[in-house]
Amino acid sequence: MTEIAYRLPQKRTLVTALPGPESVRIAERRRAAVAGGVGSSVPVYAADADGGVILDVDGNSLIDLGSGIAVTSVGASDPRVAAAVATQAARFTHTCFMVTPYEGYVAVAERLNALNPGDHEKRTVLFNSGAEAVENAIKVARLATGRDAVVAFDHAYHGRTNLTMALTAKSMPYKKDFGPFAPEVYRMPMSYPYRDAGVDGAAAARRAIDQMEKQLGADAVAAIIIEPIQGEGGFIVPAPGFLPALQEWANANGVVFIADEVQTGFARTGTWFACEDEGVAPDVITMAKGIAGGMPLSAITGRADLLDAVHPGGLGGTYGGNPVACAAALAALDTMTELDLPARARAIGERALPRLRALAGELDVIGDVRGRGAMLAIELVRPGTSEPDPELTKAVAAKALAAGVVVLTCGTYGNVIRLLPPLVIGDELLDDALTVLEAAVREAAA
Missing domain, CATH: 3.90.1150.10 (Aspartate Aminotransferase, domain 1)
Incomplete structure (x- = not known):
């Protein structure tokens, strides 16, 4: 790694009991x-x-050892990010991309299209949070396929909004007493090697696929959404072969395969995106956390035919792709690349x-x-x-x-x-x- 000039001493020092x-x-x-x-x-x-x-x-x-839950991958005060934020904030903090667009949004989309795996043509939409990215990925999948059912997995975490709570597995503290939740969400067994003794990736995928086919039918499923390495569920790394087998089934049945890379993305797992470890190129990837050096920004990047199928005005939001956050993202991506x-x-x-x-x-x-x-x-x-x-x-x-x-x-x-x-x-x-x-x-x- 290139030598870094830190602003604060990089040492552990306690001057009071905690909390002080x-x-x-x-x-x-x-x-x-x-x-x-x-x-x-x-x-x-x-x-x-x-x-x-x-x-x-x-x-x-x-x-x-937390990085604000995998957000401050480039550090919490990266000089390049801080300078980009200050420069952009001095020019304008908001116009709304849906009203008066600006180049920063386009530049971030270009960078994400280039970084995301797969040689297919891509499009990107920017939002504010990981949950927003997940919700919009599901919207795209349902519109593109004309189907309703969405498959998530045991131990999954996808957010705290109504739909993403439905996708999330854990009740306390995320779901308890907040229902009813969005319908047409179905949960399938995850590959959990520590608690799946003797079940390899192919067998774990077959188990999930059998349940999808029996309980739903392939022609009812709009999307499969999965974290390539589960986050809040316990940093569960599925057995090799699990993700490729699910993607193969999805592709064969017209199901949109969504990788939730909100926590795993942007170099965290040793590649730009965790799905790259097994050569998986999802139809859609959701991103947030490490994307912008701590500024609120999220994105979905996916196949052009899927995202372009949505009618104008069907995707967006007042603050989505805020210009200051876009400037931070471009700077953070430069730091990730340079280092x-x-x-x-x-x-x-x-x-x-x-x-x-x-x-x-x-x-x-x-x-x-x-x-x-x-x-x-x-x-x-x-x-x-x-x-x-x-x-x-x-x-x-x-x-x-x-x-x-x-x-x-x-x-x-x-x-x-x-x-x-x-x-x-x-x-x-x-x-x-x-x-x-x-x-x-x-x-x-x-």
Whole structure:
């Protein structure tokens, strides 16, 4: 990776217990001002961030292994992104692309068309959030096919809007008491190698396809939507062959194959998009998170015949493809390319996975270590079993935070520690974070 000049010292430093007094004061203000339904993973408040560190309001420097849930891949204050945002904001912050369009939107679409896998002609539409991208991908598929049924998978997470909640598998906290949900959504079994002993990718795909054919019929299915590596569901990496077999069936039956790359996209897994690992070129890809260096932007890119089939005005939104967010995206993509962040993600995985696997060999509370590139996870279980242990998982995350490392939890069973470091994190800082995490697991397991 090209040498990076960081703005903040890239080191873990604690000057108070966590949360510190200023974070506690802000939390007290929050209770009187912010709706209780909004949760936060950690009780400290950020004041600055750069590279692989977050500086809190009390002066503590924490190592960031979350990247704002895979958003700040180029860092939370990449100089190129910050400069692009300032320049564009000084010119105009909004005109609405549907009213007075601007070149930045077109330039982002051109870049995404070129980056997305497949040699087919492509078109792109820009939105604000991952959930919006998913909703619009489903709209495109239903219009193009004239069918209604949409297939999602066990452990899936696709968003918090009504349709995306229907697609999401986990009830608490995402769906509980928020129904009824959008109809014509059907759930099929996912390939989950750790909990699918002896079921390879081809067999797992056949299982899902058999259920689709028996329960729905191929001619009723508008779309299959799947995360190439599941995110909130537990960083589940399907067995090799699972995704290609699903895509082959979809193509043979006129079903739109949608890859939800909101969390896996933009170099996170060691390629620009996770589906490229097995040579899968989806009909439509949904994107967000890492796309714009932290600015709100999302997109769908797909086959030209699908997206051009939609009538004018059928896609869009007031803020979709905001000019400041587009400027940030172009800058972030330049940084990803210049620093070769796909290669950096692979290097992060090569550095972290051997340590995590060695820890798993030492402790019987680690049921599985998995992931690709800089999207890594350890699944925690009760000793000597495969029974999920969410209490241990919470304890590990708390102990890591107390020592100055931010990690996130996830999984259908709440028993997965996920690692999503900024792709610009340095080796020394990453090594320190892994040492803290190892100690946290050992201490919590004792």
